[in-house]
Amino acid sequence: YVLQAFLGQGAFGFLLSARTRDTHERVTLKFMRKAKMSPEMMTEDDQGVAVPREFEMLRRCAKYEYILDYVDHHQTDVYWILVTKLFGVPWDKATAAQTSETAMDLPQLVATPAERQEFSLQREQAAAAAASVRPAAAAADAESAKPVQHQGVAALFEHGCMTRPVSHDLFECIDAHIQQPATTGANGLPxxxxxxxxxxxxxxxxxxxxxxxxxxxxxxxxxxxxxxxxxxxxxxxxxxxxxxxxxxxxxxxxxxxxxxxxxxxxxxxxxxxxxxxxxxxxxxxxxxxxxxxxxxxxxxxxxxxxxxxxxxxxxxxxxxxxxxxxxxxxxxxxxxxxxxxxxxxxxxxxxxxxxxxxxxxxxxxxxxxxxxxxxxxxxxxxxxxxxxxxxxxxx
CATH class of the missing domain: 1.10.510.10 (Transferase(Phosphotransferase) domain 1)
Structure with missing residues (x-):
């Protein structure tokens, strides 16, 4: 794998984005420190080999479309490493504005005529304000200035090998859609x-x-x-x-x-x-x-x-x-x-x-x-x- 970006860290390790050297597929690598994992966090796979329970449960459940795609897992002397497909986009105000413009055309979206009419009205209003939305890159630059706690990852930042993107999760997606000041009582996603x-x-x-x-x-x-x-x-x-x-x-x-x-x-x-x-x-x-x-x-x-x-x-x-x-x-x-x-x-x-x-x-x-x-x-x-x-x- 070619490491690309730091995605976050938690109690047991950290996340990096990467691409595979052979197919150039974009993936996420989740590094979990073995020393911090308790026996209760382990289970056996189909071959009777001990693996983290998280890895095995995801492997079994990832066949369904709305669950993150499992790719593979590895281990070193220090880490268990879970490989999944990289998914999502960095969410900020610019992304929310751009994606909202065509939201009613999403595949399999179900909406009432009243909701479609309201969408048309909101799209007209959003078009007038779109020019004032700051570029997505500005948010990413601000994020990249934050310090990284993990020593090994910090070294990669210092040498210019990695960047830090804005989060891809629903928390940031909702936050990107919130209007400041609020224009309605329901101030989240339409x-x-x-x-x-x-x-x-x-x-x-x-x-x-x-x-x-x-x-x-x-x-x-x-x-x-x-x-x-x-x-x-x-x-x-x-x-x-x-x-x-x-x-x-x-x-x-x-x-x-x-x-x-x-x-x-x-x-x-x-x-x-x-x-x-x-x-x-x-x-x-x-x-x-x-x-x-x-x-x-x-x-x-x-x-x-x-x-x-x-x-x-x-x-x-x-x-x-x-x-x-x-x-x-x-x-x-x-x-x-x-x-x-x-x-x-x-x-x-x-x-x-x-x-x-x-x-x-x-x-x-x-x-x-x-x-x-x-x-x-x-x-x-x-x-x-x-x-x-x-x-x-x-x-």
Whole structure:
């Protein structure tokens, strides 16, 4: 591999982008220090060889489109090295402005006529302001000036061998779309884009849940996004798997990010791993639409979602219902992944993004509505004719 750029660092190591010497394919190398890895972080692959659990779980799950592509893994005396395909684009205001101009033309995007009309209006307004957006390179230059903590990587920077790009994750994507000052109450991704991105994350989670696999750290920083708003779920370091049939096993140890933790985890009470993740999906969706976390404090999270700000009337009833369903305090009443993927706000988009039915064929359609029929029309136009007709017939 030819090393190219420093992408980040964590408790166990660091990330570099690179290209392969033979095919010139762009990849990401995740270096994990062996000395910092506990026995619980290891497992056996199909050949009975000990490997990091993260590597093996990603290898098994990466067959699905919305999960990061596994390429290979290696080891040295010091490091385990995970190789994955490099994905995403550096997100800043310029990237957001450029990609938003053609967002309604994204493959398989489902949108209502009202959303398309609103998009046309916003595109006209954005065109007038586009000249004032600073170039993407300026943000990258600012990032490259930050110090690097890892000694070996720092040496590469000092010799001019590497650059530091802006992050490719959903956190930066959302931040790049936030308007300063805010022009609406929903100051994140436009609802149709939020639905498009969120459907991909929910499909990835659905794929895992159908196999009794739980990611355990769903958040915006663990989703990579490219210029076409395609998503890849990453970071399988906390993933766990339960035997088939043991769907009601409760966990007592929370290992994710506390701002995405459900009330049960905050109170150190037992919780169902599936409902833990649907709470995290609710926090993620709210953050995507409003540009901020739904709860300003732990105390607010313990009370659940009680108020959805919408002074401009952008958040429709179906989206409100989905958010409230995901963020219910009582996990018995909280939506599961089935309720999320079959919700009126998301179902048509999820079906369009899963044309082979790898996930959605297991979920029955709910009763139709006028809004859904409008969205089905868009879905049939956005997918292959055969898939579109099948979707329309099912709905």
């Amino acid at each position: 609802p149709y884009l939020a639905r498009y991105v969120f459907a991909q994350v929910a499909l990835a989670v659905g794929y895992l849940h159908q196999r009794n696999i739980f990611h355990r750290d769903i958040k915006d920083e663990n989703c990579l996004v490219d210029a076409m708003y395609r998503v890849r779920l990453i970071d399988f370091g906390s993933v766990t798997e339960l035997p088939y049939g043991e769907n009601n096993v409760q966990f007592t140890d929370f290992v994710g990010t506390m701002t995405y933790a459900p009330p049960q985890a905050v109170l150190h009470e037992p919780f169902l791993p599936a409902k833990n993740e649907t709470w995290a999906l609710g926090v993620l969706l709210y953050t995507m639409v409003f540009g901020c976390n739904p709860f300003a404090s732990t105390e607010e999270a313990l009370r659940g979602l009680r108020h959805i700000p919408d002074p401009d009337g952008i958040v429709d009833a179906d989206l409100r219902s989905l958010l409230k369903g995901c963020l219910r305090v009582d996990e018995k009443q909280r939506y599961g992944i089935t309720e999320i993927l079959t919700s009126p706000w998301l179902y048509a988009q999820a079906r369009a993004l899963d044309p082979n039915g790898l996930v959605m064929r297991r979920f029955p359609a709910r009763a139709g509505s006028t809004r859904r029929r409008q969205m089905v029309k868009s879905a049939t136009e956005a997918t292959e004719p055969a898939n579109g007709l099948a979707l329309a017939a099912e709905l």
